[in-house]
Amino acid sequence: MGSSQEILELVNLVSLDLSLNSGYGLELQKPNFANLVQKLSNLETLDLGHVSIRSTIPHNLANLSSLTFLSLHSCGLQGRIQSSLGNLSKLLHLDLSLNELLGELPVSIGNLHSLKKLDLSVNNLSGELPTSIQNLVSLEELDLSFNKLSGEFPWSIVIGNFTQLQSLDFTSNKFSGELHAFIGNLRSLEVLAIGRCNFSGRIPSSLRNLTQLITLDLSQNSYRGTMELDFLLVSLKNLEVLSLSSNWLSLLTKVTSNTTSQKFTVVGLRSCNLIEFLNFLKNQHHLMLLDLSSNRIHGKIPSWLLDPSTQNLSALNLSHNLFTGKLPSKSFLCWNAMKIVNTSDLKYLQDVISPKEWLLSDEVATYDYSLTMNNKGKIMTYDKVPDILTGIILSSNRFDGMIPTSIANLKRLQVLNLDNNNLQGHIPSCLGNLTNLESLDLSNNNFLGQIPQQLVELTFLEIFNVSDNYLTGPIPQGRQFSTFDNSSFESNSGLCGRPLSRECESDEDHSKGTEESLFSGAFDWKIILIGYAGGLVVGFVLGFKFSTGIVGWFLEKLRTQQKATRWKRR
Template sequence: MRVLFLVSLSQLIVLTHSSPSIQSLCHDDESSALLQFKNSFSIKRSESSDPLACPKVASWTLEGQNSDCCAWDGVICDEDTGHVIELDLSSCNLYGSINSNSSLFHLVHLQRLNLAFNNFNYSQIPSQVGNLSRLTYLNLSSSMLSGEIPVTLMNLTKLTFLGLSSNNFQGPIPSSIVHLYNLEVLDVYNNNLNGTMELCMFLNMKSLGMLDLSHNELSLLIDETCTNATLPKFYGLDLAACFDGQVPIPLPWTNLAILDLSSNQLEGSLPIPPSSTLRYNIPNNKLSGRISQWICNMTSIQMLDLSNNSLSGSLPQCLNKFGDSLLVLNLQKNKLEGSIPQTWAKGTQLRMINFSENKFQNRLPTSLANLMMLEAIDLGVNQFNDSFPYWFGNLPNLMVLCIRSNKFNGPIVIPNAEYKFPNLRVLDLSNNSFSGKLPLEIFQNWKYRDFENESPLTYIHVKANFTIPKGSWNYHLSYDYNYSMAITNKGMNMVYQRVQELFRGIDMSSNRFEREIPESIGDLKVLHLFNVSNNFLSSNIPFSLGNLAGLESLDISLNRLSGEIPQQLTQLNFLQYFNVSYNNLTGHIPSGQQFNTFQNNSFEGNSGLCGSPLTNNCNNFDTLLPPASISENSEDSDSPFEFGWKIVVIGYGFGTVVGVIIGHVVIARNPDWLRKTFGMKQLGRRHRN
């Protein structure tokens, strides 16, 4: 019986798929319109910012088994009528213009249209888009569109989602947008829209729950008569760079999940959103006063950015009790003081912490070592007074550790092999009081890891995904939070708004490190930046620095280094910045490759160096300088200083007058010799003291 049933079922399936009365195929006029739309574009794989972009239209054809357009990638048809009702060509590498004659506008049964993440070559949205009156969803984000938002969009009265972000739209937002009664999401982020609008116009829209007007040139006015009755329905509000003055919206709103008020001129105390908030950004304002303890009620928060304000006082110790959801905590550039929270629990999801440029004091809590998911922490420019926090070395994902410009002190000792810093890429210890030898063992794992497969287009970031329930459907949002970093590179204080994952940098400048630069530095072949300037390092420059093939910036100035500059350094083809000034270096300056691009200030303060770009001519200078291997105190030294005075002594043996004459002749023939010789001796004494 089972076999007969299976045969009967298979026959039924065949009959079902072969019967036109049960399943309608794609309409000829619609398949033709889709092919015309496809043929109006070229496929360029470089035209999408989505790394997973796929040219879906490449498989569209009327030949063979794939002739039914309802089976084409990105096309969905109504099961009963066969009409095309959904078209999703997002991230399809489409390149070309959309014009008023486009066959797209013949697909009048469309309910959902997604053309995001393509390149439409700065064409405008034709007014014919208003013909697609059945649309409930329209997404044209990140598609290189320009011009004004067409008024005919307002004909789409069934629209519940409108995404126009990250294009080049200009002019005002049509005021008639308020007549889209069903609109739930309006996203025009990152365009060139301008004009002045009443915020309440949007807040009073019947169905609107997510509004993103950020990063345009809009000015929002606040009407005091604006009703608060509809505010609790909002679950997302992004008004970054839109207005100034006091916080214009009454808080809290019970359903609020996303709130971004960054880069305005907001004053007063920090507003605290409701506990339901998932993402709260309010950096780059003028907020002042203490952070209320009420902030700790935000137990669902994933991203919290209060940076670049004037918040003061001590930090609520309850911050370390945020729920497991917190991914990013940024308090940079405020006036906060005292200790940071002392107890950080295991199991938290924190990926980035930035407490830099405040007035925090005292020791670091060792419980920070419990944050096993941590990727970057910046504690720079504070007043922490502690020894090196070696216990950070046990964090498997830590890529960036910055503790610059504090009061950290003492030698850096890694107590056992457990603390290996397995994933560290950037270490900034500059402007502290560390002493002892350079702790290059922190980077020993670089010798054994394969970095060749890392992409230069990946950045240190946190991706947060938010799901907001909306009745019968869910609204999904995704945010990338890029780690930014301030570091001294190529002789300048630089701020990187994004940091490539493959970047490797070590800054240990302005401390009290001594002894030599270890030869093991040559094992760190992936290093891009190495700065150990302004320390007490001595001995020779190691030849192994020439192994650092990717090195772009090398600063070993203001130390006690001696000997010659190794010729091997000319192998560094990517070296853009080089500074060995104010050491005790001698001999020829290497020439060729990148060394031909460095200026005088890269070598100044080394009276024993000669050759381009310095004015000292090595042809004459070699006969006057002592060999680097002979001590200045050696009895057998042939230094020009001792030779000159031997002549004077012999002169006194023959008589005072003859000696004076001979001494005068020596000095007259070498007018700069005495100054240089004394200068070299004095520099040597300064470094020995």
């Protein structure tokens, strides 16, 4: 921080914002954080978001008695949240997200009576919430997501005291209990994101009263029973993000898009015992992310999902169903969001299709979602995967026929998973045009012929699987193909060359190679959608634990790309 000493001389400074320097690797060294706070005692606004501090929160921060805005997100803060923070009684905005803070919330947090926004997400906080939080009666946004907080969630406190609450997000914690029957009393709520929190029981009908709701994520809990989805869809006309994935629910609905919100961007209904496509999904022109995996939907993909009205779709997961027929070749010409590859076009696209209410902190907006993979029975999950990952996941269905060459139009595609179907013919060489592909799974089909040599041009390819087919000839060599092991090619009796022990007849044959496939046939990408419209993360939530192995590289890479999204209210 070259001019940091000069900043210390500005003793009358009331506002300091260094957050826009995140791309320059700004570090706070000399002076350190404690010295900065000591000298600039008149500060009312302090924003050091993305500035590398790498220290504990100094005790003397509590001396900034005039402070109304404090943002220290993504600063590498460590240790516990100091109880002395409770002395900042004028604070309206407190953001300590995306750090390495641990331990319990101090009781003194309840002294911040004027606080409107509290964001402690993505830390290692633990223990139960102190009852003193009932004093935060001015709260409009509360984000405790991705921590290790536990105990029964204090619904009575939240519903009884936080009457102005607009955004409530505590996704991925260890809370327990049931969703309170009076949740519908929070009439100003726009974001309710409480996925992966061990909640059980039934989903209360009072949710229909939350008519301002934009994001509803109840995924990966233990809600049970048959749920008439109509009461939500008809009442919640502003809903854009809906995720009920991975509960013990059976969803029923008869409504169409004519009687529901037509603003959906994210829909996640994985493992909801569906037997057919839901009518309300028709004519959802803003739909970007759709997950209907692990249901019992049968027949062909409906034609309306394959027409130009779905051009904004960037991630589709229909895996583990009973779909039949050919792959949707016409859709590969329509899905424009999977075609755009340069940053300027991507930004334009997102400006067009993202809700105006969401103002994200980064120049190029990102949507956070998470990802689950199943590697031979071992579940691996990762939270907050950025939206640069676009994918088509049609694995474990009954699709037949050949891979249409029109798929080569989807140049932004990074994940293509077609394993465990009845696909036939040759692996098309045009897959080599999908130069952004990082994982390709064509395993457990009926492909024959050689692996196209053009696949060597996929220099980002890290996961590849063509096992259990009828492929023959030499395996392509060089570049990414030198990193794949036997499991990517096994159960193809006609293949030869490294990494297999079976040698080809000549070096000349060895150079004729072709094709590939990605993901180990055992991999099952599951995109689970969650969105929050008030961190406003739009996303697919999945999890955080993963084991070492073939996907470790990918998850670690995505971890470094993780970005915090921010929402500026109207």
